Amino acid sequence: MAFVALKLFVQTDGELFFTLDDPYIHLSLAENLLRGHYGINPGEYASPSSSILYPFLLAATLAIGLGDWGALALNVLPMLGAVWILAGLLARTRPRIELVLLLTLPLMILAVNGYGLVFTGMEHPLHLLASLLILAGVVRMVETAEPGQPPKVPAWMLAGLVLAPLLRFEGLALSLGGIVVLLSYRRFGAAIASLAAIVAAFAAHVSLMLRLGLPPLPSSVMVKSEASAAALDGAGTSLLTSMIDATSRVHNNEPARELVISMLLILLALFLPGHALRSRLTVGFLALFAGAAHMVLGKFGWFDRYEIYIAGTLLGALFWLAAPLIRRGNRAAAVFFLLICLALGDNYQDSTRKVPYAAQNIRDQQWQMHRFATEFYPHPVALNDLGWVSYRNDTYVLDLWGLGSEEARRMAESGRTPEKMQDIVSRHGVGWAMVYPLWFKDEIPDSWCRIADLHTIQVTAAHGNVAFYLTDPTQENALRAALTRFQADLLPSTRLEIHACAVDPA
Template structure:
């Protein structure tokens, strides 16, 4: 039987991959009663940042600089159509494009690795591996992660072709340069590839690639400093899991990844697999071809880097780039054994199918829950908060989830979590005394605050009056099904209650208000 061609396998991957994406999209669309909403509120932070970039600023409010975005280039890519009805669809357009590119690149890697000789296995991989790696769920988030996955697949295919021909190619160069611009984690792979290029005799090219990857990141940090911001974006610092003033506290990152509140199983698995790749590359007994030794070294180094310095979870988007490179590199390294005949090939096929089955079993639940219930969560919670924020006339609005609330909103939004507020980030990280949100509300002329009580964690002092709960009546995919709406001062109680009562008939079917009697103590929320 003839081996599969790249075009044929890519066609199969696109048919099934986009079909599954469309099915998930339609299911989520049904639960929002036809409103188009992303599965994650963070997508709207990108859009809000893009609005301000288009207007000549950088942040979520006019004339206020803030580094609420953890990607250098993604908000810039979202600038087109800013201020129009189509602007909200830009992340969808980019992610469908990224999903198509990923499926095609995956098919090319499978065929060029030699796995195309095993037709049945190749087709199974092309259909089920994207699901096992959560590609469709990732694309539905509307974030930059799917584009980042494209860069690691480009890097792998470019590395394979360079090893085969001895000539550097556009895929490899583009991957090295684009990765760090999309995600800071991309810098690790880019520098590893630059070292390999240098080590294999392309001295000037290796140095040039390293500088091309590193200098834009440094320049961006210096530009942020010139705006009066931190060298690293607030969004990176806020999500680094480091509490305290020392931003270089590496031990805190390690403690989180391998501790009970991190992802210790994932982190340990990455360590074990990373070390296995390094051993396979350096020990003669494994008898890897020279080109596969280089690939194994790069893979091992990248996986170990993410194990110790990376992040995991939260819609399973942080680790996917490393997991994708790891899985595809493993297929390439072991392709000669799997595509052959005999007992070894049989074992390889069984192991490949077992690994895919595990991946599908692990990620399919996340993909379905986030893709189907995620938009309903955002629509029935953040969308309604955003409508209230746009209608409020009593000053600024303070929230701890700034995405959709700040998008296409002329009112000033104050961030309580710290992505767009250095003051809030400093207070939260340094464990400021109780009452700091109250003082911030006074300083920023805040009239209404909306957020999850669990996020305040005892920080709130006396003076805020809870007026109502916004309750969610679908399975919560994140944070909490209950938002508390506060008046930050006594004269705002009646205007806020009037606003809520006038808006109540407009609430969708899975959202409701529960009004709170004056002086009542907020009830504990059910956090996820």
Template sequence: MTRLAFQDRPQVHPVAATGQGLAGASTFAALAGYLLLVGLSWRLTGKFEFPLDDVYIHMAMAEQIMAGGYGVNAGEFASASSSPLFSLLLLPFAGQPEQIFLPVFWNLLGLIGAAWLWGRVVGDALGRDWLGWTIALVGPVALNLSGLAFTGMEHTLHVWATMAVVRGIQLEARGDAGLWLLAPAVILGPILRFEGLAVSAAAMMFLMFQGRMRLVLVLGLATSVPLILYGMFLTSLGLSALPNSVLAKLGDQPWLRFYRIWAIPGLIGLAWSLVALIRKKRGSKEWGTYAVLAPALFAFSGHYLLGQFGWMNRYEIYALFFLLAMGVVGIGYLGASVRLRASLLLVLLFLGQRYWTDTMQRAVHSPRALSLQQAQMARFAKEYVQAPVAVNDLGYVVWRNPNYVLDLWGLASKEALMARKSDPAPHWAGPLAERTGVELAMIYDNWLPDAVGSDWVKLGDLVLDVPTGVIAQPRVAFYATSPGRVATLNAKLKAFVPTLPSGAHFEFAEGL
């Protein structure tokens, strides 16, 4: 069995004694960044709240799974979660207020695990001088790990799995046992996020370079089986093999965006690395560097070509972690020169400036906006309407709601997704609402301009008076789905509106 060997590189740092110290520093920095974001948002909001209501979709899914279903509404199957695994991790306390602490727990665990592994990778490759310590401290914060944990979603666990792949590759590359970490992470990553397939494939590419084809075949099978079984499970429920949430985002994916250009240098670097692997002497330092660089560029380019971006900068972070952490491994292979380490630090500082500027300008305001918009919509639906409602931004409204919630965007409704994607006729949401008994629709008008039913009557708009953060729109339009429901809903609104907290108000439609 052929392995790469780090023993060939100059041992300029007392590596073994420094890894855990740098790992602790990385973890401390990431936790400090997370606590800063939570503290700032808590001060603005007056309580703890997530910046995205997508978390509540996962918790609603867990609630229905515990009840023997699969979806967000009782008796209706739906694949509203884009993660096969994350909703299962939220099963304890499903349907209870305490469930809200589970996303916090899993994200803190993912943050600690990912940051610790970053520090271990840096410590083993770059050493303990001021550059090594600075890269260990700056890396997780600059790459938005604190911001990922702040969202409460599955992305932080995905980064942890990604860093476990990198650490496993680093150990294997120098001849140590790393499969105990590498193999589970290769399998787990795609179950957390489908994008994890890119990192898993990259890890198998590295193992191919080592000549370990039998292991590659075993890992490929072990990685594929859970995803195939999940797809079979969905189809057995009458759903698509891919979750609706994935299909909806794929259909809405803007392919011609500036950030796609970054895939070009990645692909060029990948091609260069593959050529170098052919030309360089196997086992040399240069060959080893390209053997870790090529898989990193493969995963990075794949995401920038096909992946998503935005919504609190959470989608691309795993690819950046993989690219830069593998870069750390490669720099260590070349001897960890000051020039290479300083260049890496500059890249991290550039990315950190970008991510933290956006986070401080927008993301810290999102929990307050969420508590004044989605939380108030949910309160009105559950405490006042107490009947089926329709929304286009699924989340808070469906969590712990015993009544039916129609998702007009289609994450939790195959019928709505198909209708929205099929160039529908005007007023297409009307028949859907009628069939499901929906009495009230709360939607962003500019998201679904042609969806409003022909006999719907606008009651008014819930309006934010504070910065929206990453919340999509400051105004939510309220509609009665038939003229006969206007009087009843208007009376309930008049009772509800005086209870709105400061920071939001309701503008009644003319004549009401």
């Protein structure tokens, strides 16, 4: 991890940049939380964060002066904890073939994207840790259960049960699975307390959102998850269709295929001797229930982060289920473990290698957009990449994609048109825009002048070209002068083309 960080800082000239624009959305919301406002723009409520809890944790790190480094700490420390838990599950094998298992360890870390995921600056390492706390707690329960006596429930398992869905909504399935396990072992008090805490937290969040005039789910979930949006809209047929589509995409999705393989291996491991049948079925149920839920309702990819929590849970469950076979000195089983980790981690080799260049991409594109919007032309702006431009920026930012603007999200839901686009920027006093033109085909008004194009590398940015549009003709001279100054102050790895309004560069 330190080596990847070193490469990142070399690529970004010693500055910390994350590999995605998304963490800066969380940071922007965290900034405003410290001001007592829930949203991106003062006086305009919005719910752009994909996590209920993570922006509040970031706000705490901002409050004590850690800045962006707080987000990195909230990634690195949980990832170290997650690797510790997985290594503990692996250590239960205590094999005679020590060398094979020592070789397995670094590959195990790669199998949960452990070297590169922390540089996304997102909540996923925390979610992975919470998920593994649940799995490790269930393992502790089945290992210590006495006949006729309810087993002890570790406090950290209860913490994982409550925190997992608050960090990521996908964590709800794993938490519900853990609560079912508690009920099956007659730990009714712990099950009820955990469920009550989850319900209370969600009720408080939903109540706050409704009071602010926002939908119960965050805008990012509504925009990015068809299943969630369909469920909230009450469209049962649409929900069923989106679930079928999500499942049918498996054959084109390598992480999804690996998830299916892991689930099949766990099914086979249920027949391995060693652990008591009930223990095997309990751990297998927890892993397979959560895995199936993610297959149907979850997402994959976007720099290999969405599925990591369930990939780690399945891997840990497989370690525990197969441990008795390896403990007996079965060399073939130990080598099989090594090959599994090699296969599961293969998908994340490429994203790990790309981390330094992804950080450079965010610096070259989104941070440059932020610089222009704050230093060169600090006027209300419309855009579709919300993060860096809104972070540390007190000027109004209109998110046309809908994550940071409920009004824009509803506009997109009903169908964007050139007329609607012109109307929303006019009502908010927005005179210029920075967007990906390919995201708004046939939706950009003819009256908007494509005045410039910023060209950068493309690694995690959706496109390598950002178009600058003049939406208010009265601002042309001022915007053109600012673009000329910006052009002279660009990073060497980027390029800005300025156009005459009569020319359509598309």
